[in-house]
Amino acid sequence: MLTTTLRATLARNLRPFVFESTGHSTVLDLDVPHLGAYVHIPFCRTLCPFCPYMKVEYGAGSAMPAYIDAVEAEIATVLGGHSAPLSSLYFGGGSPALAGEGIGRIISAIKSYTPVTGEVGIELHPSNVSPDAAAMFLDAGVTMVSLGVQSFQPDSLAALGRPTDPELSTQALATLGNAGFSAVDVDLIFGIPGQTDASLREDFARAVQLGATQVSTYPFIDFSYATNRVSPVPERRKRALMSVLVQTAEENGFERGSVWTFRRRGTPAYSSITRDNFVGFGASATTLLRDEFKVNTFNPDDYVAAVRSGGLPTAYTLRFSPRARRAYWLFWACYNMDIDRERFKALFGRTLEREFGGWLAAAGLLGIAKRTEDGYVLTPRGAYLYHRVEQLYTHQYIDKTWRAAMSATPPARIVLR
Numbered sequence: 001m002l003t004t005t006l007r008a009t010l011a012r013n014l015r016p017f018v019f020e021s022t023g024h025s026t027v028l029d030l031d032v033p034h035l036g037a038y039v040h041i042p043f044c045r046t047l048c049p050f051c052p053y054m055k056v057e058y059g060a061g062s063a064m065p066a067y068i069d070a071v072e073a074e075i076a077t078v079l080g081g082h083s084a085p086l087s088s089l090y091f092g093g094g095s096p097a098l099a100g101e102g103i104g105r106i107i108s109a110i111k112s113y114t115p116v117t118g119e120v121g122i123e124l125h126p127s128n129v130s131p132d133a134a135a136m137f138l139d140a141g142v143t144m145v146s147l148g149v150q151s152f153q154p155d156s157l158a159a160l161g162r163p164t165d166p167e168l169s170t171q172a173l174a175t176l177g178n179a180g181f182s183a184v185d186v187d188l189i190f191g192i193p194g195q196t197d198a199s200l201r202e203d204f205a206r207a208v209q210l211g212a213t214q215v216s217t218y219p220f221i222d223f224s225y226a227t228n229r230v231s232p233v234p235e236r237r238k239r240a241l242m243s244v245l246v247q248t249a250e251e252n253g254f255e256r257g258s259v260w261t262f263r264r265r266g267t268p269a270y271s272s273i274t275r276d277n278f279v280g281f282g283a284s285a286t287t288l289l290r291d292e293f294k295v296n297t298f299n300p301d302d303y304v305a306a307v308r309s310g311g312l313p314t315a316y317t318l319r320f321s322p323r324a325r326r327a328y329w330l331f332w333a334c335y336n337m338d339i340d341r342e343r344f345k346a347l348f349g350r351t352l353e354r355e356f357g358g359w360l361a362a363a364g365l366l367g368i369a370k371r372t373e374d375g376y377v378l379t380p381r382g383a384y385l386y387h388r389v390e391q392l393y394t395h396q397y398i399d400k401t402w403r404a405a406m407s408a409t410p411p412a413r414i415v416l417r
């Protein structure tokens with residue numbers, strides 16, 4: 001209901017958003033400002049029941065070499081002839097470290113077409129971290145890392161069904177903290193049944209002590225196609241835990257970088273999701289450009305086959321109206337709690353106030369946002385409201401799209417109401 005209202009009013013889209021499996025661009029228009037890149041590596045040693053992302057088990061006789069070849073071929077198709085710089089590059093998954101030296105190959109392939117002017121980040125599972133692996137990624141040009149800890153508490157990990165020894169996470173973080181990366185992010189999940197205020201506070205403090213420069217704290221979400229053993233705690237309890245996080249971050253000298261992230265003052269942000277424009281490579285990777293949002297084929301074997309047959313491995317495309325595209329930008333700017341007037345103007349050629357003046361004025365009156373010299377910032381009240389809306393968006397839009405795209409027989413179109 002709320003997402004429908006926001007779609008109809010903020011995006012002025014009375015009709016539902018539709019992902020079509022036909023009518024894709026054959027050449028992407030990458031002539032857009034602040035273009036970032038994302039590479040998806042969909043393999044994990046063990047699959048966690050709570051995880052919604054596209055991944056398959058990485059076993060003996062792995063499909064990794066063919067997959068890396070396909071990613072390189074997709075990069076050549078998309079970036080061939082493109083020389084404008086990429087502002088960032090992120091590897092996500094799955095567990096991208098399982099690609100080993102493939103990461104360096106992909107970075108070199110990208111840099112053979114276009115420079116990467118900003119940070120290069122990678123998500124790491126604790127079992128993939130060693131001093132040698134850290135040195136290999138630094139050598140390859142990786143500058144930032146994000147470690148999936150989820151919790152240091154055995155009970156919370158057991159509830160999540162994540163078979164990781166907290167000691168392994170501790171060692172992995174200590175290794176990364178000393179390796180020389182410009183940012184070390186730690187992912188924690190809050191809202192796990194049995195988690196207490198004290199245990200969450202302890203998780204945050206342990207991450208900081210071991211060298212994290214950023215702590216990302218995600219509310220536990222029960223995706224419809226996940227195989228969770230337990231359900232997340234009720235929203236009221238999540239709200240209390242979020243207050244604990246805000247307070248603990250302050251006590252540790254961390255500032256809020258977005259609705260769900262906190263970082264040490266003066267350190268760069270690790271963020272793979274909030275880019276003005278981005279191009280994605282690999283199975284299930286998404287691409288956001290001037291007026292389109294496209295999703296690659298989810299199944300890794302089908303992705304490799306699609307790349308081999310030439311052309312782009314696009315599964316679905318959603319065409320944005322100009323208003324919807326700007327509203328989409330605003331949605332993610334709100335996640336960062338920072339709506340920058342100049343950035344909006346540079347991207348869309350019109351003023352923020354002209355496009356969303358009424359909304360921003362109402363947000364000010366309701367105590368959700370505050371006007372600043374550069375634009376608007378979300379207040380703590382606005383951040384909590386966003387946390388609620390983002391979870392609804394995840395259930396109504398992301399869950400539905402990913403479940404359909406991941407199914408054995410993906411539908412011809414996905415309609416999001």
Ligand SMILES: C[S@@+](CC[C@H](N)C(=O)[O-])C[C@H]1O[C@@H](n2cnc3c(N)ncnc32)[C@H](O)[C@@H]1O
Nearest residue numbers: 050051093094123124125148187218219220221
């Ligand atoms: C691709 S995963 C992590 C990378 C790495 N494979 C690992 O497991 O450490 C990215 C992050 O999403 C978060 N996440 C995954 N499933 C979630 C869920 N159901 N609810 C909340 N956060 C979730 C976790 O914090 C996870 O570290």
Ligand code: SF4
Nearest residue numbers: 044047048051093094
């Ligand atoms: S949480 Fe990480 S290791 Fe677990 S299945 Fe998801 S991507 Fe793989």
